[in-house]
Amino acid sequence: MFTLHTILIIFVLIAAKRVESQNITITPSNATTIIVFNINRPLVLSCNLTLPEINATQQIKWYKNGTAVEELEELQDRHQVIPDEQLLIIERSHLEDHGEYTCSLNTTLDVLEQSFTAVANVAARLTKNTQLIEGENLWLHCRVTGTDPVVHWLLPDGQTLITNSTERIQLFEMDGVPNSALEILDIRLDERGNYSCIVSNLGEGFQGYEPAAAYGMVRVRSHLAPLWPVCGMAVEFFVLFVILYLYEKYRDPEDVDDDSVCDMPQRKRD
Numbered sequence: 681m682f683t684l685h686t687i688l689i690i691f692v693l694i695a696a697k698r699v700e701s702q703n704i705t706i707t708p709s710n711a712t713t714i715i716v717f718n719i720n721r722p723l724v725l726s727c728n729l730t731l732p733e734i735n736a737t738q739q740i741k742w743y744k745n746g747t748a749v750e751e752l753e754e755l756q757d758r759h760q761v762i763p764d765e766q767l768l769i770i771e772r773s774h775l776e777d778h779g780e781y782t783c784s785l786n787t788t789l790d791v792l793e794q795s796f797t798a799v800a801n802v803a804a805r806l807t808k809n810t811q812l813i814e815g816e817n818l819w820l821h822c823r824v825t826g827t828d829p830v831v832h833w834l835l836p837d838g839q840t841l842i843t844n845s846t847e848r849i850q851l852f853e854m855d856g857v858p859n860s861a862l863e864i865l866d867i868r869l870d871e872r873g874n875y876s877c878i879v880s881n882l883g884e885g886f887q888g889y890e891p892a893a894a895y896g897m898v899r900v901r902s903h904l905a906p907l908w909p910v911c912g913m914a915v916e917f918f919v920l921f922v923i924l925y926l927y928e929k930y931r932d933p934e935d936v937d938d939d940s941v942c943d944m945p946q947r948k949r950d
Contacts, residue, residue, distance in 0.1 A: 712780075712795040716883035719800055719825060723773040727766035727783035729792045742768045743782045775800050778827040799883040802826030806877050806894035814903045818864040822877035822894060824857045829879045831859040836873025836898075872900035 717723040727740055742749045742761060749755055749768065755777075759770045770777055781796040805823040812818060822831060833842040833851070842862065845851045852861040864871065875898055880891035 712797050714797045714799060714882065714886050716799050716801050716886050716889050717773050717777070719775055719803075720772060723770040723777055723798060725768040725781055725783070725796050725798070727768075727794050729766065729783065729785050729794060739763055739785075740766055741784045743784065745779050746782075773800075775825060775827070797882070799881060799886075800825070800827040801883055801889055802829050802879045802881050802892045804831075804877050804879045804892040804894040806875070806896040808896055810896060810898045812867050812898065812900050814869055814900055815866055818862070818867045818871075818898060820862045820875060820877070820896060820898075821854055822857075822860045822862075822879070823855070824860050824877075824879050824892075826879065826881050826892070827883070828881050829857055829860075830881060831857060832878045832880075833859070833862050834876035834878060836871065836875060867898075867900055869900050869902065872898050874898075 715723070715725060725742075727742075729740065740761075740763060744752060744755075749759055749761070754774075755770065758772060759768065761768055766783065768781070768783070778798050778800045781798055783794050783796075785792040803825045806820065810818070810820065820833075822833075824831060834840070835842065842849055842851065843859070848865045850863045850865070851859040852863065853859070854861040860877075862875070862877075875896050877894045877896075878891050879893070883889045884891055
């Protein structure tokens with residue numbers, strides 16, 4: 681039979697073993713942190729691997745899509761690694777800098793890693809003013825930058841959101857961005873107004889980033905509009921003709937004779 685003293689010793693040994701096991705077992709973090717960056721601005725990734733075993737001889741390595749950053753030609757002279765602060769800084773970031781980044785640390789016990797998904801923030805541009813004649817086709821191209829953009833169109837009524845093509849309203853892929861071009865066949869007068877191009881991506885909702893929006897005014901004139909200048913000139917000629925006609929018809933004949941008499945002495949002097 682175990683005495684109370686023996687049971688207490690066994691319990692203490694088990695507890696000590698459990699504490700020791702917790703100190704040496706390292707579970708890599710599988711969570712991925714999403715980082716949204718603005719193109720042409722610095723992209724800063726901050727690793728957070730802390731262990732008592734980390735010392736001056738252990739260096740954190742940075743990888744992009746599985747390749748060490750120092751081996752990537754597109755990052756040459758544009759990045760710097762600050763080991764003491766576990767930072768990777770990419771100056772003058774490009775759209776192509778988006779991707780999967782990993783900071784890795786080899787220890788005597790395990791390999792620690794932290795993953796990041798870098799997403800380029802979206803931006804959109806749209807022609808400010810477009811003028812059409814009723815019956816023509818409207819074509820709008822929303823120029824989009826950013827990682828995996830998703831484009832929607834908002835019609836002038838402010839309520840109709842276009843996400844798929846219909847018989848008259850069609851969406852096209854431009855520059856590799858789906859739905860970034862809008863075409864409306866046989867435009868109508870009631871379809872004039874302010875069109876909106878709304879762009880979002882994975883970065884929406886993170887760190888206060890909102891969808892990008894661009895606006896363009898579409899003006900539609902009646903198909904009779906080109907005839908108005910011609911009609912105006914025709915009316916002016918008609919009015920002038922009527923005035924001359926009435927003047928000649930109702931002019932006093934004596935005014936004509938007086939003018940003739942006044943001209944005769946001058947002819948005799950000549």
